[in-house]
Amino acid sequence: MSPIHLAGRGLACSLGLSVEQALTTLRQGGVHPAKITLPGAMAGDYPFHAIPCTKDDWNERARDLVQRVANEAGAQQIRDGVLLIATSSFDIGAVERGTTQMDYQAFADKVATWLDWVGPVHVVNTACTSSLNALLLAQALMRSGAAEEVLVLGMEIDNRLTLGGFAALQLLSRTGSKPFAVQRDGLVLGEAVAALRLSTRDAVVWDLAGGANVVDGEQPTGASVRAVNEMFMQALADSGATADAIDLIKVQAAGSPGNDAVEAQGLRETFGVVPPLVSLKAAMGHTMGASGAAELALLTACLEQEVWPAYENEADKELGVSLAQAMPQQIRRVMATILGFGGSHASVVLERA
Amino acid sequence: MTTFAIRGRCVASPPPPDWREQLAGMLGAKPRRIGNWAELGLYGALSCLADAGETSLPPDTLLTLGSRRGTYMPTAQVLEQMHDDLPMPLTFLQTQPSQLLALLAAQMRWRGSAQFIAGGTPPALLQLASAQCGAAGVLLGWVDEMDGGSSLWLRLKPCEISAGAPVVAPAESIFLRDATHLYMVGSGAKAG
Numbered sequence: 001m002s003p004i005h006l007a008g009r010g011l012a013c014s015l016g017l018s019v020e021q022a023l024t025t026l027r028q029g030g031v032h033p034a035k036i037t038l039p040g041a042m043a044g045d046y047p048f049h050a051i052p053c054t055k056d057d058w059n060e061r062a063r064d065l066v067q068r069v070a071n072e073a074g075a076q077q078i079r080d081g082v083l084l085i086a087t088s089s090f091d092i093g094a095v096e097r098g099t100t101q102m103d104y105q106a107f108a109d110k111v112a113t114w115l116d117w118v119g120p121v122h123v124v125n126t127a128c129t130s131s132l133n134a135l136l137l138a139q140a141l142m143r144s145g146a147a148e149e150v151l152v153l154g155m156e157i158d159n160r161l162t163l164g165g166f167a168a169l170q171l172l173s174r175t176g177s178k179p180f181a182v183q184r185d186g187l188v189l190g191e192a193v194a195a196l197r198l199s200t201r202d203a204v205v206w207d208l209a210g211g212a213n214v215v216d217g218e219q220p221t222g223a224s225v226r227a228v229n230e231m232f233m234q235a236l237a238d239s240g241a242t243a244d245a246i247d248l249i250k251v252q253a254a255g256s257p258g259n260d261a262v263e264a265q266g267l268r269e270t271f272g273v274v275p276p277l278v279s280l281k282a283a284m285g286h287t288m289g290a291s292g293a294a295e296l297a298l299l300t301a302c303l304e305q306e307v308w309p310a311y312e313n314e315a316d317k318e319l320g321v322s323l324a325q326a327m328p329q330q331i332r333r334v335m336a337t338i339l340g341f342g343g344s345h346a347s348v349v350l351e352r353a
Numbered sequence: 354m355t356t357f358a359i360r361g362r363c364v365a366s367p368p369p370p371d372w373r374e375q376l377a378g379m380l381g382a383k384p385r386r387i388g389n390w391a392e393l394g395l396y397g398a399l400s401c402l403a404d405a406g407e408t409s410l411p412p413d414t415l416l417t418l419g420s421r422r423g424t425y426m427p428t429a430q431v432l433e434q435m436h437d438d439l440p441m442p443l444t445f446l447q448t449q450p451s452q453l454l455a456l457l458a459a460q461m462r463w464r465g466s467a468q469f470i471a472g473g474t475p476p477a478l479l480q481l482a483s484a485q486c487g488a489a490g491v492l493l494g495w496v497d498e499m500d501g502g503s504s505l506w507l508r509l510k511p512c513e514i515s516a517g518a519p520v521v522a523p524a525e526s527i528f529l530r531d532a533t534h535l536y537m538v539g540s541g542a543k544a545g
Contacts, residue, residue, distance in 0.1 A: 039437060039439070040438030102422075102428060103472075104420070120477070122481065124468060124470060124471075136466075137481060161428070161432065161445075161448065164439045165442075165445030165446075168441065212466070215454050215465065217455040217459025220459070342455045
């Protein structure tokens with residue numbers, strides 16, 4: 001079985017329009033989220049991590065971001081490969097503006113046209129875990145020999161439906177993202193477009209070693225401890241690693257009072273001695289279906305260039321876990337986790353090639 | 354060439370007039386506030402499992418679901434609600450296709466790998482599933498609300514040998530009622 005290499009990456013998020021821009025912004029202390037005002041019963045301002053790219057037309061803006069990010073990842077080299085679009089909101093922002101009809105296949109065709117894509121195209125939607133599940137699907141296609149080159153494209157672009165829905169469910173913070181912190185009070189959402197190019201041929205720094213997805217219906221809008229534990233164990237088994245071989249875990253830690261506690265309990269129960277932890281939610285917001293790809297694009301770049309996010313909030317000692325204040329040395333294996341709507345729990349393991 | 358044995362199926366296109374009563378019977382109560390698309394999906398999946406003689410799935414079974422239009426009706430409702438207010442929370446949840454995966458997992462008391470693939474075709478969905486699933490196989494569904502609704506499901510297990518000579522059907526016909534096996538050939542699927 002050929003190793004699956006992370007051969008290219010691209011990113012547009014609130015930190016910038018490329019991986020390098022995002023790293024530079026993070027080195028300089030990051031950005032403060034913008035404010036978005038919502039109407040009605042939960043009216044008020046909510047922080048939101050918007051991509052710094054302004055265009056009047058939703059589709060033009062999305063096309064610009066998708067092309068930019070895909071090119072950064074080297075997608076032009078693999079247009080006959082498999083394209084996996086990972087999103088929870090499709091092009092609903094354009095539907096809201098009346099410029100597009102809601103149609104999954106038309107959305108997939110539109111994105112493929114933007115990229116001059118000639119290979120198969122599929123759209124994965126498992127809410128927040130969409131990108132990690134697209135990575136797992138890519139892994140399956142490559143392990144089975146059905147594909148040699150895959151582009152995972154995470155897309156979560158400005159729309160009111162997601163923000164309004166999360167506000168209605170009272171899941172949003174009005175103050176800021178505070179992962180694993182004592183004063184955490186909800187999520188801060190964000191936009192991102194991110195691309196991960198996977199190849200069985202072009203080795204660079206990181207390989208996708210394995211992963212797992214566990215859906216549990218116990219909590220349809222949140223995580224369950226038993227599913228978190230199963231996810232960790234299955235991801236370790238699939239990647240051929242033991243718990244003590246994981247050097248760093250990029251946690252979900254979106255700042256949710258309940259989910260952060262569930263994740264922390266799962267970490268303690270599975271790992272015993274919990275590896276160093278990192279969260280990127282305060283830096284870029286929770287970018288929903290794009291988050292797995294966006295956070296991996298940024299995290300791998302951070303590890304290669306020794307950039308580390310700063311955490312300003314007091315850690316919640318009752319969780320029994322905390323985020324690493326500095327980058328650990330000699331990181332060989334990294335686990336990355338996203339927990340989401342639909343009882344979905346997904347984790348992947350990357351290792352240095 | 355991958356061959357799947359069809360262990361169970363539900364081909365409800367359109368579903369029978371009493372499908373809601375049948376669903377309530379399978380669930381033990383009338384489902385509440387989950388939306389028509391999710392109800393259709395539950396009806397088909399549970400009927401398919403019953404046809405396969407199963408009440409739940411082995412943990413390493415893949416659950417894969419596809420749709421042409423998915424949750425477009427509740428999404429249209431939410432967009433309407435958002436003209437001057439936030440959406441109703443339960444209506445917003447109905448816009449998320451992955452909620453059906455959670456509902457199915459809860460109903461079957463099952464935890465495992467499940468996904469929603471938006472758009473495409475049933476044969477393409479099967480092609481992806483064949484790369485992902487192991488010996489326990491896959492529960493594959495295709496659910497839409499348009500044109501009277503449809504809920505198409507197959508319970509498939511990989512097998513070594515197919516029984517009898519294949520009767521090749523068009524690749525679009527993976528839900529063919531009298532097929533016993535599916536043959537994955539190249540980039541498409543054929544029923545036999």
